[in-house]
Amino acid sequence: MRAQVFAKAGLVLVFVVVLDQVTKVLVRHGIDVGEEDSVLPAISLVHVRNTGVAFGAFAGGGIIVVALVAAALAALLYYFFTHLDKPLVWLPTGMLLGGSIGNIIDRVRDGAVTDFVKLPAWPAFNVADISITFGVLVLLWVIEQGPRDDADAADGQQR
Secondary structure: OHHHHHHHHHHHHHHHHHHHHHHHHHHHHHOOOOOEEEEEOOEEEEEEEEOOOHHHOOOOOOHHHHHHHHHHHHHHHHHHHHOOOOOOOHHHHHHHHHHHHHHHHHHHHHOOEEEEEEOOOOOOEOHHHHHHHHHHHHHHHHHHOOOOOHHHHHHHHHO
């Protein structure tokens, strides 16, 4: 069972990183920095370089950003490894790690994260940010769930 949990988290992680990086390449090659193209009445594609964390917070924070990300990932990994019996724990873990790694790749390569989805009155964001946001929501839901009961799981499969 442990191997399946790790494999599922890994697949989600890889999917998020690939989707995030492909979309960012398309933006970097298709939209000039600062340009904005309206795609729907309330959604624009932009090309923004973000040196902060989520939604531009701590812009230019350098070591603060690294420390925040490292602490959050350490806490997530601790929870994951100590709660492998929780149903769906692999999903938010993969989403959060994938989103974080996607943005870390940008920071290492470019010194800033490429953001490109813009909603009215909201900072620009990217696929990694979406994955992190929904990963946090799914993690909160997973935390509220009880541990997996193997008898219940087997019973559910027989129905």
